Amino acid sequence: MEIKKILVCDDDEGILDMLALILEETGHEILVERNSLNVLSIIEAQSPDLILLDLWMPVISGDQLLKSIRSNPRMHNLPVIVISASRDGRKIAEHAGASAYIAKPFDYQELIDTVETCLGSYAK
Amino acid sequence: MNTFKNGKFNLSGESLTDNFELLTKALDASISGIIITDNNQPDNPIVYCNKAFELISGYQRSEIIGHNCRFLQKDDRAQAARQEISDCVKNGMECRVEIRNYRKNGDLFWNELYMSPVKDKSGQITHFIGVQNDITTRKKAEQDLRQQKDLMEKKIDERTAELRDSEAFLSSIIQTVRESLLVLDPQFNVLSANDHFLKTFKVTAEETVGKHLYELGNHQWDIPQLKELLMKILPTNNPVVDFEVEHDFPHIGRKLMLLNAYRVELEGQYKDQILLAIEDITDRREIERRKDDFLSIASHELKTPLTTIKGYIQALQRMVSTEAGDRFRTTLDKVAVYVERLNNLIAELLDVSRIQSGNIELHKTFFNFDAMVGETIDAMQISTPSHHFALKGSTKALIEGDESHLIQVINNLLSNAVKYSPESKEIFIHLSRVSEYVKVSVTDYGLGISPEDQKKVFERFFRVGDVQERFPGMGIGLYICDQIIKNHKGTLWVESNKGEGSTFSFTLPIGGGNTNGN
Numbered sequence: 151m152e153i154k155k156i157l158v159c160d161d162d163e164g165i166l167d168m169l170a171l172i173l174e175e176t177g178h179e180i181l182v183e184r185n186s187l188n189v190l191s192i193i194e195a196q197s198p199d200l201i202l203l204d205l206w207m208p209v210i211s212g213d214q215l216l217k218s219i220r221s222n223p224r225m226h227n228l229p230v231i232v233i234s235a236s237r238d239g240r241k242i243a244e245h246a247g248a249s250a251y252i253a254k255p256f257d258y259q260e261l262i263d264t265v266e267t268c269l270g271s272y273a274k
Numbered sequence: 275m276n277t278f279k280n281g282k283f284n285l286s287g288e289s290l291t292d293n294f295e296l297l298t299k300a301l302d303a304s305i306s307g308i309i310i311t312d313n314n315q316p317d318n319p320i321v322y323c324n325k326a327f328e329l330i331s332g333y334q335r336s337e338i339i340g341h342n343c344r345f346l347q348k349d350d351r352a353q354a355a356r357q358e359i360s361d362c363v364k365n366g367m368e369c370r371v372e373i374r375n376y377r378k379n380g381d382l383f384w385n386e387l388y389m390s391p392v393k394d395k396s397g398q399i400t401h402f403i404g405v406q407n408d409i410t411t412r413k414k415a416e417q418d419l420r421q422q423k424d425l426m427e428k429k430i431d432e433r434t435a436e437l438r439d440s441e442a443f444l445s446s447i448i449q450t451v452r453e454s455l456l457v458l459d460p461q462f463n464v465l466s467a468n469d470h471f472l473k474t475f476k477v478t479a480e481e482t483v484g485k486h487l488y489e490l491g492n493h494q495w496d497i498p499q500l501k502e503l504l505m506k507i508l509p510t511n512n513p514v515v516d517f518e519v520e521h522d523f524p525h526i527g528r529k530l531m532l533l534n535a536y537r538v539e540l541e542g543q544y545k546d547q548i549l550l551a552i553e554d555i556t557d558r559r560e561i562e563r564r565k566d567d568f569l570s571i572a573s574h575e576l577k578t579p580l581t582t583i584k585g586y587i588q589a590l591q592r593m594v595s596t597e598a599g600d601r602f603r604t605t606l607d608k609v610a611v612y613v614e615r616l617n618n619l620i621a622e623l624l625d626v627s628r629i630q631s632g633n634i635e636l637h638k639t640f641f642n643f644d645a646m647v648g649e650t651i652d653a654m655q656i657s658t659p660s661h662h663f664a665l666k667g668s669t670k671a672l673i674e675g676d677e678s679h680l681i682q683v684i685n686n687l688l689s690n691a692v693k694y695s696p697e698s699k700e701i702f703i704h705l706s707r708v709s710e711y712v713k714v715s716v717t718d719y720g721l722g723i724s725p726e727d728q729k730k731v732f733e734r735f736f737r738v739g740d741v742q743e744r745f746p747g748m749g750i751g752l753y754i755c756d757q758i759i760k761n762h763k764g765t766l767w768v769e770s771n772k773g774e775g776s777t778f779s780f781t782l783p784i785g786g787g788n789t790n791g792n
Binding site for chain 2: 162164165167168169171172175206235236237238240241254255256257258261
């Protein structure tokens with residue numbers, strides 16, 4: 151299996167740790183980041199294959215960040231899974247151009263399946 | 275007897291005596307009582323009375339002659355009419371009075387007395403002639419009439435007072451209600467405005483009453499939505515209820531108003547007048563919005579640690595080695611069940627908040643209805659070994675709707691059936707197609723619901739009283755189900771007998787209700 155790079159950004163440390171724990175089971179390389187401000191530069195530097203993004207984050211919200219990604223020619227094709235507990239999360243995510251949406255709290259298998267689907271459909 | 279000599283009484287009799295007798299007979303034939311008193315004798319005694327006088331008074335001639343007339347009044351002396359008579363006697367004048375007299379047997383009779391003096395050549399009064407008529411009947415009729423009139427007047431006074439009271443009562447109600455009220459004439463001129471209107475819109479009665487509605491407060495009531503209500507909607511839809519109008523008033527700012535309008539259709543003085551009730555819901559909406567925001571944030575914040583817990587538990591469940599004991603496994607599984615329950619409670623709270631603010635969002639897709647129901651029942655069966663779910667029938671329908679919300683409804687009906695039938699183990703689910711609808715019925719043989727509670731189970735936070743302690747919960751599950759089904763243009767209802775169990779059924783239009791049954 152080809153090892154891919156997954157960047158996870160959530161301002162909640164508990165969620166971040168847990169997501170990292172689950173995703174490490176997939177065998178891929180997991181990068182975690184609490185500060186959404188750093189995400190664009192991490193993408194530039196690390197070229198991840200997939201991003202998991204929370205919505206409600208301080209300074210730059212997930213949907214703002216997603217819009218920046220989609221409007222940046224160097225990364226606009228990057229698959230981004232939005233994962234949120236917000237009531238309007240799905241709508242906001244779709245509007246911002248998310249590849250997939252997962253509502254918190256999510257199901258283990260749902261997370262794994264969505265991640266693999268998004269990775270599979272993406273070729274650099 | 276000069277008159278006789280003058281020939282005035284020269285009747286057809288042979289002699290003076292004949293003519294005299296004729297006159298006497300004439301007097302006796304009169305129905306009026308006639309007496310003559312002698313003014314030259316002390317105390318004016320009666321010297322003549324005719325037959326009618328005997329009849330009226332009940333006395334015989336022998337008992338009358340020689341008496342003063344006053345015997346007719348017996349003890350009833352204090353009458354104004356007596357003074358009048360005695361004044362006339364003193365002054366030698368005619369008089370006519372109505373006086374209370376008494377018959378010999380004591381019965382009262384009203385006597386209309388006409389009295390005139392007889393004078394000699396020198397002008398001295400020699401006699402008085404009294405003519406009497408019994409007017410008791412007339413008097414009684416007059417009295418009855420007067421009593422009737424008094425009674426009528428009293429009743430009219432009472433009714434007037436009642437009307438005044440109820441008018442005052444009505445106007446006090448109008449002034450007390452916490453809602454603005456305007457009465458308009460058919461041309462939309464303001465006939466009256468209550469205190470609450472004046473207070474809310476910071477105007478005086480002088481600035482308002484008599485003015486045209488649209489011209490009020492320098493045309494600040496010239497609101498297009500209001501014009502539409504009064505001129506287009508009300509003429510064909512009377513009354514109009516809960517018509518929402520938003521307007522920015524120059525002095526008092528933006529107001530959100532809920533209007534009720536009613537045009538008087540009753541024939542009469544109020545016909546075509548318009549009652550306009552204006553409820554200011556600006557603050558209420560703001561509070562609702564804040565509550566909504568609060569619930570939204572609270573649920574987000576609650577879900578965040580819950581997501582972490584759930585994630586870890588699911589990770590743990592996968593990490594458990596096959597050698598781990600059953601006790602460890604079942605304990606972990608139980609934690610997972612209760613985390614899921616907590617998650618559902620939070621979701622329900624958020625649902626209520628959304629429904630109340632009218633924000634229930636449906637993500638509609640087409641899906642296989644029977645498969646959805648079947649899978650939902652299967653999942654419930656796995657987590658509920660205590661009961662057996664028996665599914666019968668099918669719809670073979672493709673439904674357009676929010677699948678996850680409809681799963682939520684079925685889950686709720688199933689878990690209620692389980693919860694309220696602890697003694698009975700069987701739960702039946704029946705699927706069918708009725709006309710252009712699919713129908714789902716969930717039947718349990720548990721506690722059942724009394725008729726009065728059946729009406730309320732779909733209300734928010736309603737809990738059937740006697741089951742509150744044994745079966746805790748928030749009482750919002752069925753309310754949410756009802757709202758979800760309504761949002762799908764379907765109907766949810768219950769049939770139940772206390773002690774025999776309940777059947778909750780709902781229908782959904784095939785094709786999402788947009789295709790008119792095709």
